[in-house]
Amino acid sequence: MQEQIQSPYFLRNFVxxxxxxxxxxxxxxxxxxSEFVSSPINSPFFVSDSLVIIPTYNEKENVEKMVRKVFSxxxxxxxxxxxxxxxxxTADIVKRLLLEFPGKLFIEERKGKLGLxxxxxxxxxxxxxxxxxxxxxxxxxxxxxxDDLFRLYQAxxxxxxxxxxxxxYIRGANVVNWPLGRVVMSxxxxxxxxxxxxxxxxxxxxxxxxxxxVVLETIPLDEIRFIGYAFQIEMxxxxxxxxxxxxxxxxxxxxxxxGSSKMSKGIFKxxxxxxxxxxxxxxxxxxxKSPKILN
Ligand SMILES: Nc1nc2c(ncn2[C@@H]2O[C@H](COP(=O)(O)OP(=O)(O)OP(=O)(O)O)[C@@H](O)[C@H]2O)c(=O)[nH]1
Ligand SMILES: [Mg+2]
Numbered sequence: 001m002q003e004q005i006q007s008p009y010f011l012r013n014f015v016x017x018x019x020x021x022x023x024x025x026x027x028x029x030x031x032x033x034s035e036f037v038s039s040p041i042n043s044p045f046f047v048s049d050s051l052v053i054i055p056t057y058n059e060k061e062n063v064e065k066m067v068r069k070v071f072s073x074x075x076x077x078x079x080x081x082x083x084x085x086x087x088x089x090t091a092d093i094v095k096r097l098l099l100e101f102p103g104k105l106f107i108e109e110r111k112g113k114l115g116l117x118x119x120x121x122x123x124x125x126x127x128x129x130x131x132x133x134x135x136x137x138x139x140x141x142x143x144x145x146x147d148d149l150f151r152l153y154q155a156x157x158x159x160x161x162x163x164x165x166x167x168x169y170i171r172g173a174n175v176v177n178w179p180l181g182r183v184v185m186s187x188x189x190x191x192x193x194x195x196x197x198x199x200x201x202x203x204x205x206x207x208x209x210x211x212x213x214v215v216l217e218t219i220p221l222d223e224i225r226f227i228g229y230a231f232q233i234e235m236x237x238x239x240x241x242x243x244x245x246x247x248x249x250x251x252x253x254x255x256x257x258x259g260s261s262k263m264s265k266g267i268f269k270x271x272x273x274x275x276x277x278x279x280x281x282x283x284x285x286x287x288x289k290s291p292k293i294l295n
Pocket of ligand 2: 139141
């Protein structure tokens with residue numbers, strides 16, 4: 001199956017890479033940006049249509065297991081880690097693994113904890129530039145089961161979705177090991193978002209997602225304002241306003257067993273007020289439309 005998936009992309013990616021940057025002695029530099037530290041990566045001869053983006057901050061207990069798990073899956077996923085200068089040395093672990101997984105594991109390092117939302121925006125731009133067709137968001141803490149990546153992929157590739165969401169709050173889904181209070185809070189946060197925005201999605205704060213590239217090319221990424229849970233809400237709301245087809249896929253979500261949570265009160269405050277602001281502003285702006293609607 002890997003062969004079937006890879007082959008149509010080989011020529012296209014080869015031409016793309018040739019046109020953009022020739023590798024020097026098999027080593028290609030990752031995209032540069034003044035505020036980001038660059039990383040050496042990437043032989044041009046490994047290609048895939050799928051890139052999983054994982055933001056990390058102090059994930060030394062999880063990151064190596066996660067990298068090995070993703071590369072053990074039957075589908076050929078590439079993996080981009082966006083590390084925000086984790087003091088625990090997460091990036092050093094990833095950089096050691098780059099040698100073992102050349103051309104399919106990448107890292108972008110930023111200099112400080114700049115938040116989940118900006119990490120994903122950075123990753124999205126990286127993925128668009130490299131022309132990946134299916135771009136995933138996933139946490140490093142195994143709350144999202146990497147085995148479910150392929151179900152999200154299929155929903156976009158074969159079932160007509162532009163964006164598929166690993167959902168905790170639809171039939172067939174479950175949340176394991178979260179304290180009851182946290183489940184209730186998360187569930188009612190989604191109810192609140194639905195009431196305020198009118199969006200039909202059940203799990204509006206979910207962070208396990210597959211986007212078709214066109215979604216990320218259409219959404220004005222530089223206008224995404226939020227960085228915590230509200231970032232997840234804003235991405236879904238914007239994709240919905242642009243007219244993209246969004247599907248929810250049931251998942252079993254499990255609380256992290258290793259490392260520590262980066263949740264904070266600020267993240268909640270941003271979400272509660274931010275959702276109302278976002279809805280209010282939406283009355284006064286126009287959203288770019290999905291090419292499917294335009295055609
Ligand atoms: N690059 C980057 N990654 C972050 C940042 N904050 C959190 N992360 C990563 O984002 C993912 C989700 O963070 P978690 O701490 O698990 O947050 P959560 O899933 O909302 O909260 P828990 O359910 O309590 O685990 C993990 O892979 C974190 O390492 C950040 O500021 N920058
Ligand atoms: Mg988590």
